[in-house]
Each structure stands twice: as C-alpha cells, then as structure tokens.
Amino acid sequence: MSKRSKIILIIIAILFVVALVWFGKKNKKSIIEYETETPFKTTIIKKTVATGKVTPLEEIEIKPQITGIIDKIMLLEGSKVKKGDLIATVRVVPNEQSLISARGRVDNIKLNVENSEIAYKRNKNLFDKGVISKQEFERFELTYNQAKQDLQNAQNDYLIIKKGSAGSGGSANTNIMAQMSGTILEIPVKEGDQVIQSNNFNAGTTIASIADMSKMIFEGKVDESEVGKLVSGSDIEVSIGAIEGVKFPAKLNFIAPKGTEEGGAVQFKIKADVSLSDDYFIRAGYSANADIVLEKRDSVLSVKEAVLRFDKKTEEPYVEVKQADGTFKNVTLKLGTSDGVNVEILEGVTIDDQIKIWNKASKDGKKIDD
Numbered sequence: 001m002s003k004r005s006k007i008i009l010i011i012i013a014i015l016f017v018v019a020l021v022w023f024g025k026k027n028k029k030s031i032i033e034y035e036t037e038t039p040f041k042t043t044i045i046k047k048t049v050a051t052g053k054v055t056p057l058e059e060i061e062i063k064p065q066i067t068g069i070i071d072k073i074m075l076l077e078g079s080k081v082k083k084g085d086l087i088a089t090v091r092v093v094p095n096e097q098s099l100i101s102a103r104g105r106v107d108n109i110k111l112n113v114e115n116s117e118i119a120y121k122r123n124k125n126l127f128d129k130g131v132i133s134k135q136e137f138e139r140f141e142l143t144y145n146q147a148k149q150d151l152q153n154a155q156n157d158y159l160i161i162k163k164g165s166a167g168s169g170g171s172a173n174t175n176i177m178a179q180m181s182g183t184i185l186e187i188p189v190k191e192g193d194q195v196i197q198s199n200n201f202n203a204g205t206t207i208a209s210i211a212d213m214s215k216m217i218f219e220g221k222v223d224e225s226e227v228g229k230l231v232s233g234s235d236i237e238v239s240i241g242a243i244e245g246v247k248f249p250a251k252l253n254f255i256a257p258k259g260t261e262e263g264g265a266v267q268f269k270i271k272a273d274v275s276l277s278d279d280y281f282i283r284a285g286y287s288a289n290a291d292i293v294l295e296k297r298d299s300v301l302s303v304k305e306a307v308l309r310f311d312k313k314t315e316e317p318y319v320e321v322k323q324a325d326g327t328f329k330n331v332t333l334k335l336g337t338s339d340g341v342n343v344e345i346l347e348g349v350t351i352d353d354q355i356k357i358w359n360k361a362s363k364d365g366k367k368i369d370d
Contacts, residue, residue, distance in 0.1 A: 035357045036355055039301050044336075044337050050221060056211035069091045072088060078183065106154045110151060188206055214276070217273055241288065270290075306357075316332050319348070
C-alpha cells in the first residue's frame with residue numbers, strides 16, 4: 001500500500017470518528033428541567049347560571065263585566081293608580097233581539113200586574129165587608145205582590161241589556177276601575193274597540209293589566225343535571241341585562257316539580273324573590289341571569305386543573321410529582337369539587353409535593369410542548 005493510500009485511509013478514519021462523536025452528541029437527549037408548583041388551600045365555589053327574566057310578583061288583568069264598546073280611556077300605560085281609580089268607560093251596545101224580547105216580557109208582566117191589582121182591590125172590598133175570609137184575601141194579595149216583583153225584575157233585566165246596569169248604580173258595570181294599587185303595564189285596547197265580558201265560555205277582553213312594581217321575582221330555568229343540587233330558600237344573585245355591573249340579592253323560593261323538554265334537554269322552572277334598590281327602576285320583562293351556588297368548599301387542598309392528566313385506559317386523574325432524584329412519578333388522585341379553574345384534592349398529594357407544570361419545561365427558559 002502506497003503512502004498516499006495510507007494517508008487517505010487515516011483521513012477517512014478520522015472523519016468517521018468525528019462523525020460518530022457528532023451524531024452521538026446530536027442524539028443525546030438533554031435533561032429537561034420542568035417548572036413545578038405545589039398544592040394550595042383555597043375556597044372553591046361551584047356555580048350555575050339560570051337564564052330568565054324579572055316579572056312582577058302581583059299582576060292582574062282587568063276585564064269588563066259587560067259586552068260593549070270602549071267609550072273613553074282615562075289613563076296611559078305606565079300610570080300609577082290606586083285601587084278604585086277609573087281606567088276606562090264602556091258604552092253598552094245592546095243586542096236588538098235581546099232588547100225586544102226583554103221589552104216584550106216587561107209588557108206581558110204589566111198586564112199580569114193590572115189584572116192582579118183589579119182582583120186585589122175587588123177582594124179587599126169584599127174582605128172589608130166580611131164577605132170573604134182573611135185567608136182567601138191573603139191569597140189574592142200574595143198574587144198581586146208577586147206580579148209587582150216580577151215586573152220590577154223584568155224592568156231591571158231590560159235596563160241591564162239596554163244600559164249595562166239597573167237602578168242608581170248604572171255606571172258600576174260601564175266604569176272600568178283599578179282592582180289594585182300599582183302601575184298600568186299595558187292597555188291593549190283603544191277607544192272604539194269592542195270588548196267581551198268574562199263568562200264560562202270566554203276569558204273576556206283584557207282592558208288593562210296592573211302590577212305592583214315594588215315586588216319583583218326572577219323566573220328562570222335550570223338543567224336537570226343541576227336542579228337536584230338546588231335548595232329552596234338559598235341566597236342567589238340576579239344580574240339584569242339592562243343594568244350593567246349591578247347584582248341584586250334574591251332568595252330562591254320555588255323549584256318546579258316537573259320539567260319541560262327544550263332542545264333535547266329537560267329544563268326546570270325556578271322562581272326567586274328579588275330585593276330591589278331604590279336607585280334603579282326595574283321594568284317588567286327585563287332579561288336576567290341568576291348566579292346560583294351549587295356547592296361551596298372552604299379552605300380545601302386544591303390544584304389547578306391545568307396540571308391534571310387522565311390515564312388513557314382507566315381514565316383516572318393523575319399528576320406527575322417530582323422525586324428526590326429529579327425524576328417525576330405518576331400519582332393517582334381522588335378529586336372533589338371543581339370551579340372550572342381549581343379542583344379539590346381528596347387523596348393523592350400533600351401541600352409540600354412538587355407537581356409538574358405541563359408545557360412549561362425547558363433548559364434555556366423557552367416553553368416547549370410536552
């Protein structure tokens with residue numbers, strides 16, 4: 001072998017060794033220093049939000065006692081009223097057939113009264129002369145009195161059909177009065193509209209709705225997965241969409257025993273008394289949300305949910321705890337209440353354990369993926 005060939009072989013050998021050293025260093029995994037954090041004690045509050053609206057606790061609808069036409073409306077929507085205040089008047093438009101029938105009944109009973117009066121007077125003269133007994137005279141007297149009473153009843157019926165009421169209280173049915181003190185929320189009719197009285201077959205026409213705006217309630221719905229954790233009498237907070245940054249205290253007083261299916265989920269109605277502030281005017285029907293505390297755990301050992309991992313086979317939660325030699329060990333946990341950020345630790349780690357923080361590990365201060 002020539003000298004030149006030996007030199008070439010030596011160079012190749014040196015290059016091969018250098019390559020081996022370079023690849024060895026390249027493939028050697030650096031020791032990664034992970035950031036850690038310790039468990040801590042905090043208060044965990046699990047909440048749910050119920051969407052709904054605020055409505056008056058007491059609200060009534062005013063309906064007419066007669067059928068007719070709205071003659072005049074005295075007040076406007078939003079007006080404050082007291083019980084007995086006049087809201088509107090109704091003009092009676094009698095049914096012609098019923099009016100003629102009632103008038104004919106009055107005329108027929110007048111004939112009976114006239115005949116009974118004649119018989120009464122004739123028999124009274126006979127009784128005064130001692131021709132007939134008192135018992136027989138009283139029979140004619142009773143017939144005459146009954147005829148007069150029938151005439152009075154028929155005349156009253158005629159007046160009711162014609163004017164809406166009888167006697168001196170003729171305005172009692174045609175005047176629409178407030179039945180409670182409060183605020184007029186709505187007057188859904190206008191002058192000239194026909195209204196129908198409430199009866200067994202018809203709910204009647206609503207002339208006005210009145211509510212006490214000083215007493216409001218929250219009406220909302222919660223999901224079936226959370227309704228079992230609600231307790232009647234619990235304190236909640238109500239946020240009204242039209243009033244930003246203000247929460248009104250409320251007390252839960254009703255949880256529906258039966259739910260309704262909406263969009264594939266069963267919802268349960270809830271109600272709560274809202275404590276209002278004089279600084280704000282709350283209108284009926286405002287949309288609102290209620291923050292309801294489902295569970296509260298004071299000063300419990302917790303970790304951030306971000307450090308949790310779940311076993312792919314058992315689906316049990318675990319964390320990686322740093323050991324004395326710098327390595328990490330998987331430790332299975334038993335979890336309690338969670339608020340979405342922090343979770344209660346029942347078993348598994350202590351307050352002194354160092355737990356690996358995922359996605360925050362490097363040897364040069366830069367974040368890397370786990």
